[in-house]
Amino acid sequence: MKKILGIGNALVDVLVNIDDDKILADLGLDKGGMVMIDADRKRELHKDIEQLKQVCATGGSTSNTIHGIARLGAPAGYIGKVGRDKMGDFFREDMRRFGVTPHLIDSDIDTGIATTFITADAERTFATYLGAAATMTPGEIDPAVFDEYDCVHVEGYLIFNHDLILRICQIAKEKGLQISMDMASYNIIEANYDFVKMLLTDYVDIIFANEEEAKAFTGKEGLEALEELSKYCGVAIVKVGKDGSWIKKEGQITRVEAQLTEARDTTGAGDIYASGVLYGLLNGYTPAQCGELASYLSARMVEHIGAKLPDEVWKEVKKIKADYE
Numbered sequence: 001m002k003k004i005l006g007i008g009n010a011l012v013d014v015l016v017n018i019d020d021d022k023i024l025a026d027l028g029l030d031k032g033g034m035v036m037i038d039a040d041r042k043r044e045l046h047k048d049i050e051q052l053k054q055v056c057a058t059g060g061s062t063s064n065t066i067h068g069i070a071r072l073g074a075p076a077g078y079i080g081k082v083g084r085d086k087m088g089d090f091f092r093e094d095m096r097r098f099g100v101t102p103h104l105i106d107s108d109i110d111t112g113i114a115t116t117f118i119t120a121d122a123e124r125t126f127a128t129y130l131g132a133a134a135t136m137t138p139g140e141i142d143p144a145v146f147d148e149y150d151c152v153h154v155e156g157y158l159i160f161n162h163d164l165i166l167r168i169c170q171i172a173k174e175k176g177l178q179i180s181m182d183m184a185s186y187n188i189i190e191a192n193y194d195f196v197k198m199l200l201t202d203y204v205d206i207i208f209a210n211e212e213e214a215k216a217f218t219g220k221e222g223l224e225a226l227e228e229l230s231k232y233c234g235v236a237i238v239k240v241g242k243d244g245s246w247i248k249k250e251g252q253i254t255r256v257e258a259q260l261t262e263a264r265d266t267t268g269a270g271d272i273y274a275s276g277v278l279y280g281l282l283n284g285y286t287p288a289q290c291g292e293l294a295s296y297l298s299a300r301m302v303e304h305i306g307a308k309l310p311d312e313v314w315k316e317v318k319k320i321k322a323d324y325e
Contacts, residue, residue, distance in 0.1 A: 002282035003075040005149040005177075007141075007168055008062030009133035009157055010080025010104065011112040012087045013267075014046075015055045015306050018117055023052075024125055029117065034126035039110055042129035046115070056087075057308050058094045059114050060133065061155040061184060064268045064307045068275025068297065070099040071314050072321070074282070077101040077149060081136040087111035088132070105140045107132035118305060122264050138167035146175040151282055153274070156184025156213075159192050159199075169203035178282075180206035182274055183213035190216050200232035206281065207233040208274050214238045222246075226253065237277060239270065244295065247277070247287045256291030259299035268307025273298040280324075289324050296320060 018024070024031050027048060037045065058067060063078060070076040078100050082088035088104075088111040095102040112133035117125040141164075146152065152172045158165045172179050181204045183189055189196055196217060200207060207229055209217070214225035222238070223246060229236035230248040239245040244258040276294030279285075285293070300313045 001074055002150040003077070003148060004066065004069050004278060004282065005077045005079065005103075005146065005152045006062040006066035006069075006154075007079040007152060007158070008155040009060045009112060009130060010063060010078075010082050010091055011059040011114045011128070011130070011133055012091055013057045013059030013307060014113055014115045015057070016049055016052050016115065016117050017305065018052070018119055021119055024117060024119075027117075027127075029125050029127060031119065031125050032123050034128065037127050037129050039129065039131065042110070042113060042115075042127075042131075045127055046113075049115075055306060056090060057306055058091050059307060060112075061157060061182060061271050062153055063095075064271035065153055065182070065274045065278070066100055067095075067098055067308065068272045069279050071309070072275060072279045072317065074279055075101075077103055077145070079103045079105070079141065079145065081105040081107055081132045081140070083107050083109055083111040083132045085111055087113060103142070103145050105136060107135060109135055116267065124267065136161070136164060138163050141167055141171065143171045143175070146171055146177060149177060151178040151180060151278070153180040153182070153278060156182050156188055159184070159188050159196060162192075162195055165199070169199060173203060178205045179203050180208070180274075180278060182208040182270070183210075183217070186212040186216040189213055193217070197232075200229075204233050206235040206237075206278070208237045208239070208270075208277070210239045210270065211241065223253070235281065239273065245273070245291060247291050249281075249287050252287065254287040254291055256288070256295055259295050261299045261303055263302040264305060266302050267305075269298045269301045271307060272301045272309065283325075285324055293317075293320060293324070 112131035218228035280290030
C-alpha cells in the first residue's frame with residue numbers, strides 16, 4: 001500500500017462550546033472572526049477559559065488530512081514543529097494513537113494552538129497562536145524521511161514561507177514522490193500568485209481548491225477553473241460546496257455530488273475530503289469512487305463538532321471501502 005507523508009503547521013485544536021455570546025465579548029473576540037494572537041495573549045486567554053469544558057485534538061489542515069488517511073488504513077507520516085511542552089507531547093502521542101508516524105521537530109517556543117469557540121448556532125470564532133509551527137525552516141527538513149513514502153501532501157498555508165515549501169517540493173521531486181497540495185485560502189493565492197504558479201508548473205501533481213481559491217488563481221469559475229488548473233497538474237479537484245465537486249484526471253472529468261446533511265460545524269470538512277481523494281487515488285480507486293468516499297467523509301464531518309470523526313463513522317467507512325476493494 002502506498003505511504004503518504006504530510007507536512008504542515010502542527011497545531012493543537014482546543015474546542016470550547018459556549019452557550020452565551022457574552023463570553024466572546026468578555027474575551028475581546030468578534031463572533032465569527034479569526035484573530036492571530038501572540039504567546040502572552042494565548043496564555044492569558046487559556047487562563048480565562050480554564051473553567052470551561054474543552055476538547056483537545058491534533059490540528060492543522062495537513063495534520064487533519066493525514067489523520068484521516070491513517071484512519072482509512074494507509075501508512076502515513078507527518079512532519080511539523082512543536083514545542084517541548086505538554087501540548088507538544090499531546091500532539092506526538094495523539095498522532096501515534098491513530099497510526100500516524102510523527103517526524104516532529106522540537107522547539108523551545110510553545111506549541112501552536114488554535115482555540116475555537118463554538119456557539120449554540122454553530123458559529124465558530126477563532127483565536128490562533130502559531131507558535132513553534134511558524135518557525136519551521138528549510139534546514140530542519142530531513143531528506144531521509146522522504147525515502148519511506150510515495151506521496152507528500154502539503155498545505156497551502158506554508159506558501160507564506162517560500163524557501164520552506166520550495167525545499168519540500170525539491171526534495172520530494174528528487175526522491176520521486178508525487179506532490180499533492182491544498183491551496184488553503186484565496187488570499188494566500190492572491191498574495192503569492194507568481195510563486196504558486198511556479199509550484200504548480202514545476203512540482204505539484206495533485207491540486208485541491210475550493211471555488212474561491214480556484215477563482216483567485218485562474219480568474220474563472222466551476223468547470224472553466226477546473227480546466228485551467230488541469231493544465232498544470234495531472235489531477236485537479238475543485239470543490240463547490242453544496243454543489244459537490246469536480247475531479248479531472250487524465251483528461252476525464254468526474255462530477256461528484258455532495259451528500260446533503262445538517263451541518264453543525266464545518267471545521268475539517270475540506271481536510272477530510274482530501275483524505276478520501278488521496279487515499280483513493282493512491283490505492284487504485286476510480287475518480288468516481290474517490291469522490292464518493294470523500295463526499296461521504298466530509299458530509300459526516302460537518303455533522304460533528306471538531307475536525308475528527310467518531311469511531312462509529314469509521315466503521316461505516318470500512319463497508320464503503322469493501323465495495324471498492
